[in-house]
Amino acid sequence: MALICTRLSSNAASTWLTVTEASILALRRDPRILKLPPYLSALCIVIGVSWLLVLPLNQYSRQTYVSENAILPGQVHTYYGGSEHDVFRAYRHEVAALADSSVEERSQKLNDIFRGIGLKVAQQDYTYSVGGRNISGRNSYAMLQGPRADATEAIVLVAAWRNMDDAINYSAVALVMSLARYFKRRLSLLAKSTCTFIDGKPGWSIWSKDIIFLIPSDSTAGTQAWVDAYHDNHDPSTISSLPLKAGALQGAVALDYPAGPWGHRFDKLHVVYDGINGQLPNLDLFNTAVSIASGQMGIGCTIQRMWQHNDSYRERLQTMLRGMISQGLGHASGPHSAFMPYHVDAITLQTVGDGWHDEMSLGRTVESLFRSLNNLLEHLHQSFFFYLLMHANRFVSIGTYLPSAMLVAVSFSITAIALWVQSGRPPKSAGKTLPSGEKGGKPDMTVIKEGGAVALVPTATLEVVERQLAFPLAAVLGLHFLGIVSFYTFNHVAQSSLRSSFFLFAVLSVLLPPLATFILSRTVRPSAQEYTLLHSFSLLLLGASLSTLATLNFSLALLVGLCASPFSFIRPFPARLPASLPPSFRAPLFVVSAVVLTAVSPMAILGLSNAYWGRSVVDLLADAAFGWTVWGMWTGFVIWGVWWPAWVVGACVLWSGIFVEEK
Structure with missing residues (x-):
């Protein structure tokens, strides 16, 4: 009796499974199901856009912070100032005198200045042919070998001769030369305890990395040619190889400070961080620059050309959308962008507005930033590489914002699957075939046998359309x-x-x-x-x-x-x-x-x-x-x-x- 009951139960279960499978097959042909995908696609798009709009809220964004403890932003005393202001102004006059000079004369003069400081100097020629026009120039650069370095790591300070607005970068170039002299020599009696002699001259012994001072002809092609050649990823027939190299690049900072030949005080620092193809520097570098400028130096920082930012929802959203457009375009937003494809974290510091900050404030900011980069024991890696900034002190990580784009992409896949199913449906007359050919007859049915179970399924449900x-x-x-x-x-x-x-x-x-x-x-x-x-x-x-x-x-x-x-x-x-x-x-x-x-x-x-x-x-x-x-x-x-x-x-x-x- 138990065996008979078990067999009956097995047959009943098999019959139930067969009927369920048949019901699922029949459901696939249900026209009501094929009406859902457009609504699901629209729902995905609406949720994706709505997801993006809630990101500026405090519940979905976070305050920025520095993950790498070794950086110690703003923890050092800066000595740049005093007599260095006179040196800077002298260099700015030298730069102003080169405004109308040829490329050869300008490069020779810059090399002479760097050589007079006591640095190793080199230059590089490049030519790009794009759309029937030639873009050429000459890059000048110098290298300071760190007294405590072993030539395995380096950081770069960049000031393009012409900035992204095609204006001569007077103050930035002069500041780079002034900082090069300052980094090379003993500059303050307060640093006497860390002073040593290099080539018979007093100098700092704190640098554990080589420092490269780069002055490219322009912000885009010149910087790209130099970075490509530094990593041996260039065409030697159009871009000269670099005769002077250091170790692996650990970071780069570019300066954009035109200010005219007579100088100009600024109000804020515009931190530019967008790279080529939407690549971003490690968030620790950005946070370090903002922390030093705003916390240590008292210089306000802004991003994405939001000159006035009250940290409201509207301004957060506007800043985020501006950043998304800039990243979506994938263009180079500054000299720093050329470093991104080689996994070198870089930013550009651009002076904006009329205020009371001068070149000494910017110089101390760069000094403190380089002192922080000098502390790194390994490449920046602990913080985020994918993020959206909506304020200089607020961001959203990739885990929070990625579903927005994924939902939009899924909407296409949903419609594609629905269209695939629709393409396999039989003609509209299928499922209504009359066995006797007479009007009012029943549709053809197919008998499915599995074990001892029998089920009748409409033939159209099982029909496969090629x-x-x-x-x-x-x-x-x-x-x-x-x-x-x-x-x-x-x-x-x-x-x-x-x-x-x-x-x-x-x-x-x-x-x-x-x-x-x-x-x-x-x-x-x-x-x-x-x-x-x-x-x-x-x-x-x-x-x-x-x-x-x-x-x-x-x-x-x-x-x-x-x-x-x-x-x-x-x-x-x-x-x-x-x-x-x-x-x-x-x-x-x-x-x-x-x-x-x-x-x-x-x-x-x-x-x-x-x-x-x-x-x-x-x-x-x-x-x-x-x-x-x-x-x-x-x-x-x-x-x-x-x-x-x-x-x-x-x-x-x-x-x-x-x-x-x-x-």
Whole structure:
């Protein structure tokens, strides 16, 4: 009896499992399920944006702090001042006299000054060819060998001859030379206990790292050429190798202090930290600079050009968004940006405003900052490398803000999966086949036997529709290849032809979807299923690309994802419109859909952005070509190789409803 009951229970359980599996299979065909993905995608986007908006709140952000105990920011007494002010002004007059000199004369004079201080001196020539124009210059640099160093580590002090605004960096260059003299020699009787003799002259023995003083010709190309050559990652035919090197670079600080030939007092320090491709320095370096400037020297610090910041929610959000835009662009925001790809933490200190601080305050800040870097026993690693700053003293770490971009990327994947399921659905008539061919009959049923269990399942539930993958895969790969070709063309066309090339490309891009769908409908004749698969593969690749990019450049991934978010809601027109919609509404709705889709195209977004910032398309494309050639900036690759193909696919899907009838 027990054996019989056990067998009956087993048969009942098997029957229940079979029926459950059949119910799940039937649920897959339920049209109500396929209506959910668009709402889920929209919900992910809304939550992602909302997540971003709550980050400035105190509950989701944190106060900055220094993780590396060895840095000891602001714990040393600074001696820069007094008679060094006269030395600085003398050097500033020397710099002002070189304003109209040639590159050769200027480099020779700078080398003579460094050599007179007692430093080892070298120079480097470089030439970049970008878009039919040559960018050349000469970098001058000197090296102070630390008395307690073993030539294995070094820190860099940079002052470009011309800053990011293309102004002569008078006071910054003079300050670097003054600090070089100060670091080399005994400068205060108060430091007599730490004084030793180097080459017969008094000097400090505190330096455990070599110090390099670099004066590149400009803030972007010159610094990049020097850093590339320092790490032997350059083309010797266009960029000279460095005859003088030290050890591994542990950090770099750049100064941006034009102030004119007669000087100018400043109010605050603008700490610039954005690197190429959104890379950021270790947060400990930023926090050390802010702690020294504001805590020890009494100099206010600001970021992202927020000159007035009251630490309110609105200003925190504005600062964070400005930082995201800067990181999303991926450009070099200062001389420090060239060090980022080589994992060298660097920042730029830029003087702003009218106040009572002078070059002595900045000099003491740099001295204290270098004394802190000199204390490092190993490379900065304990603090964060991925963060969003919303105030000089407040930040959000990657674990808090990353879900925002991931949710936007997931919205594309959800739609892609739904489209894949939809492409495998049988024709609408499936499941209604009448066994006798008579109207009113029951649909075909299939008998499933498993063990002793028997279940009846509609045949349509088990029917598998063959998917035609050749055309969708070839089209997606072809469009991405075409986007890469466009990216290559923009980087190599002459600057004089950039405007016409861009507008020609924009017109062809707008005309490509309707022409392509029309020609394909007369030749290849892709079915509605193949367009659905094309859309699915495109969104799947877009979601995977953005989710991967979010871990490297969160801001770029989020900005592209938000601009591309309408792609998830595109459907063939008018094939997928509700039957209840009046025919008179269909034409206006199609026009609105086409206009919205065109408005979120890369060409339209770039044009509107340029108009907002008052720049021309030529400048943007020239900077992008320069960024790719010199910095290795991949923003253009993401725009033309990821975003543009997805937009073209979305436009083709929209137009496919006119030329392809869904069966």
